[in-house]
Amino acid sequence: MEFRVDRQLAFLAVVNVAVMVAGGVLVGASFLDIYNLQSMAGQVPELGLLALGVMLAMISGNGGIDLSGIALANLSGVVAYLVLRDTVSPDDAPLLFSWSFAGIALLVGLAGGMLNGFLISSAGLTPIIATLGTQLFFTGLAIAFTNGSALGLGYIEPLDAFGNTPVLGVPLCFALFLLIALILGGVLRYSPFGLRLLLLGNNAKAARYAGIAEKRILFLTYTACGVLASVAGIVIAARTSSVKWDYGNSYVLIAILIAVMAGVRPEGGYGRVICVVLSATSLQILSSLFNFMDISNFFRDLAWGVLLLVFLAASGFDAKAWIRALRG
């Protein structure tokens, strides 16, 4: 199974390069200097991880989608902090604190993901309703636990380092993001589970008839989404050194945007991790460029919307051409 360069991938790669070049030209060297590259890289994981979750959900087919991602991310941060606040002192045992923070956050993510997975695979809710409900539920819990106010973690060396310090020039959280992407890509491409997931998304009925354990796969998939969300939650906590219920309330749609721009088929059955990564980075570079040129944020959102529609049109066209090529 060799590495395929399809249209989408090539296109995204070009976009990335093009925007970088544009930045270099329009803004100057400061846009291309290492610090900015690192700062942009540092900003990718939050959204990138959520987008990967959305991708998994979409691949699984039958209108698969995960609206609860950012809500769960915030919730896991909040819970982790509340649990630790009175048990582990970040100042005396920063390392212990950081690790147990991550641990608890992951557990919350796991639980949340399993809840989604259960609702969708066993209770048979449509993904959009299930995750809409849990989105409100998770957010609601986070509000209730914190009375709506943000909780500052203060400066916790290991966490902060994870969020912001580059190692060998690469911000740790970005490295982690890449690692996760790599693993996910491998799983999708080279593991029975991944193959089954893709087949399931392509034709659920045929998958069942072929003996693929539909429920189990759906459950695992949405659980994975939950875990990815909680990792995003950890990244957020590390970078902002605080946790809050409504952090990134605009991320839900952006994550979907990234996935769709990456050519993930909303009908299910197809999606490539590498494309998601590239589409996440291209969005980041573009928005940084806009900020450098102090272009209004409203205008940036406008650009997003147009981009999404253009990509839809493009991919719609691609698909047809693709089929034609196969048949002809």
Place this chain on the structure above:
Amino acid sequence: MTDTTFNGATPDDNGKVSPGSAWRWLLRHPPVVTFSLIVLVCLVVGTINTDFWQVSNLFDILRASVVRGLFALGVLVVLASGGIDVSFTAIAAFVMYTVTMLVTNLLPGLPMPVILLVAAAGGACFGALNGLLVHTLRAPSLIVTIGTQYVIRSFLLTFVGTALFMNIPSSMEAFGKLALFTHQGANGSISVLPAFVLVLAVAAVVTWWILERTLIGRAVYAVGGNPGIAERLGYNLRTVHIFVFAYAGLLAGIAGIMHVASNRLANPFDLAGTELEIIAAVVLGGARITGGSGSVIGTLLGVVLITLVSNVLILVGIPSTWQLAIIGVFIVLAGTVFSLRARG
């Protein structure tokens, strides 16, 4: 092609559906489920705090249901056709702000009916655009409308304006203050049932009539049931797609004006972000997200339910911080009930 898996309802020989259990009957009549939930909530809240049984409370819930209700009716029509729309809040914001601003600055004297017409037309145009895109791009309407939502909202804030302003046209302000009933409370405090609840009533009746008594209405359900077959039987998908989104846009436009009129201010940042809650209300009313089902009455009940839950929490003494969590649970529960129905 022909799927012969038998579902629970096996007809007896003359093809009539044998009467199912009460439970199945419930599942078959989703509005009943919603209604029971409402009654339940009322009883619980009412026993905890008897202040709940007040005319003013009823008035407030009705008032708070108007804008939501208008949105929900639009969403219902889209859902019934098998689509989904998340751009209506953006449309509403755009229309309400632009129209209010234009009227204020250009022809302040404009009477309310005209304003409503303009808003409705504007909303319908945006909606039609949605429908056209959904149809031609052949992409999931959720994704398409996310795109248009971004475009419309940010176009409004980039090029039209961002400033909240209070001096809305007198006709709108008057309309917003127009009272249907006025009720004198114990401490002489007055509570009014604003006339604009009638707008929702009218919209509901019209929507019901369109869905149940016109060809396009049946076509909406037909397409929601199975687009391929509907097309083969001669229903024009393009027309249906454009209609449902245009209609949703139209109601959104009106809802926007209602929002301004009742609020007596036009704030372009308002309404954004409430779309998922509205969709939830419609689903709580028994419409299936997969299309082909849903009723006006159910939708209205769903809206009331959501409004109720978000309006009585202080009365019950629940800190409003728990509100979202509770609504979330409601949606999941209702969703489960209806998914049982789907399989039942």
Place this chain on the structure above:
Amino acid sequence: MQLKHEAGAPPQGGEIATATIPYLEIRNIQKSFGGVRALKGVSLSIEPGQIYHLMGENGCGKSTLIKIISGAQPADGGELLIDGKPVGHLTPVAALAAGIETVYQDFSLLPNLSVAENVGLTQQLVAASGKLARRLDLTQMRQTAERALAAVNLPTSRAFLSTRTDELPMATRQLIAIARAIASDARLVIMDEPTTALTKHEVDNLIGIVTRLRAKGVAVLFVTHKLDECKEIGGRAVIMRDGQKVAECDIADHTKAELGFWMTGKVLDEARYRSAPKFGDDLLSVDALSLKGAFANVSFSMRRGEIVGITGLLDSGRNELARAIAGVVPADAGRIRLDGKDVTPRKPADAIDAGIGYVPEDRLSEGLFLEKPIEENIVVPVLDRLRGAFGILDGRRSRELAKRSVADLQVVTPDVANPVQSLSGGNQQRVLIGRWLTINPKLLVLHGPTVGVDVGSKDTIYRIIQRLADEGMGVIIISDDLLELLQNCDRIMVMRKGEVVETFEAETLKEEALYRALVEETTARTPQ
């Protein structure tokens, strides 16, 4: 395969000169789907008050032709004339407006709408000539529905009128589809295999309807595989093969043998593929298997190397039985034993683990992952076996496996990495069979193994089936292609209303006998 020519050259439609201009004339219609040329230039003219029987093997283009006449699909080439006037591309509404009503093979009922709406709406849609901005005339709709339903002996009670069609059994649905077609005054009624779900009684009733229509000068176009029905109804036979019209003649003038010859291009020698079966020891025993609303205590057993056929009408329960054995829709009572072990499957995976392979009825929606490579389509059941180090899939081995079964089953394809979509129906079917051979099953359940597959492939597939049986595999064939069963099976079980009513030794069985057993009326299904 050699053709014996005494059957004579097929007569062409031209031979009967027509004075009147035909109601509908089809000239050189062509249609392709990607690779396949489903219709390679078909011409036909339809006279008022005449009955036509469109005959031909599966996949020869009958439904496609009908979809074009009824405007459901545009033709790639050729022209349509109504009353001598060219009409270009027919839209569904235009066709309906021109008086062309159709009963589709898949019934084409709207699942979420009521019976009344399914029957009565079309008329109003046509009256509005497709414009949707019209008031809905409920009373008219109800009256239309009542009239039409009465004509096909369905109840007209309000309760029934307001039932969702997806809550009704197959036969009722098919009758509703027919009712819809005759609801408004049509000039041509097309029926694509309208009797697949009907009992003798209902068929007779349908024939009654047809004669009445004909009397009113309405033309009727039947699509059917059931020659006896055609003969009973009478009229003209239009015979297609491989997307072409090969013959048109008066059905009374020719024997079934001749018709069959023109359809298949070879003499229907009932020559059985089955020869000298050697049975092993007991393999499968099904006892008192039941599924509410589908079939009731079905019991039978078979031995290694045996081929058992199961047939029956569309809702005789044969499909559910097949699905139950495959665990797709588990039975709610009874047991299935394989090699004495109780393996009654609750889900397909169970059946597969037990060594039961199931090739479903509808290749495209239940069998294949159309956009996915042939390779993945074949190896999907054995992914776990292909795990290499760290549970990573061993690409090389899976490719090997796919290549081997492709070669083994003579699937015509350059590369197993191609999407299965690029294959022709027959080849797709062979890919599916190949999938199950990878788990080398003890029992292979083939559900309609040659639907939409042409002669050449049928032959290949039959030979494969025989080989597998000879190798000691048990094979169950569920099909309504009677000849197929007669040619391939050792025993044939006939189901009616969810029960196995008769079991034949295929060796000696005649097609007529089998057909009679199939449609034999026991109790009246619908009250008068």
Place this chain on the structure above:
Amino acid sequence: EEKPSIVTVVKVTGENWFTRMNEGVDAYGKENPGVATSQVGPGKADAAQQGRLIEDLVAKKVAAIAVVPMDASALEGVLKRASQRGIKVITHEADNMKNTLVDIEAFDNKVFGARFNEKIAECMGKSGKWTSFVGSLGSLTHVQWADGGSENAKKYPEMELVSEKNESFNDANRAYEKAREILRKYPDIKGFQGGSAIDVIGIGRAVEEAGLQDKTCVFGIGLPKDTGSYLESDAVDGISFWDPKDAGYVMNKVADMVLKGEELKDGMDLGVPGYEKVTVKKGAGEGVIVVGQAWVDVDKSNYAKYPF
């Protein structure tokens, strides 16, 4: 091009409050050609978006950043990075912010809250039920005002605080519905203290519709132009605010001073009304907090004097 740039980052672009603030920012820029001033802000009121915006400004390496945080604690991380990069960080409305050199408060928030409460007490005759609103429990200053208010109310035993700190989420309609609900539960309520700038609008509308203009006392922060009609109808009895324009001006001035290395002395004059004699005290982190007395009290009589 080489002149140092001071970028002001507000909670969200476009709201009247920050549009007014922009005037101050521009004004300072005009008067001081030595520096380039500008104001930016996210399109949605989302701490994440604001953070990303600042992130990029840090990368761009502007000279100074003046922030009005959506949510102070969510910005600690990025502002820390900013100062590490040698960027001067000024904040406003965030006196608990650690990673800032100077936090500017128009006034002492507790005192401000107390003043509201004093007015309310005055008006409701120092007895009866009253409640407080906040934009969101997340916005620190709002909470401080509410607390300052309840502190002050302790002086008057007859005054009873009920269901305090109702969140309006900066939405006039939410504020309205909350107010309605409170009027229902406590029909005899007398006092309302608004938190976010639009709370009084919602409360005012509720009171007006209930016809309780004369029975209730509504005070809170707000802008004259927005609140005018309710001041007219006595539904809102009085508003106080500090002029965002001045705040914006002062933020930039202080930023400029910090850039020039001038130190901030207690009691110094920043040359803007309300900031003539600022107190400078130690902040939550290394930095200092500069506090003015820049409040403006407005009622029916004088609101027309203010053009915003």
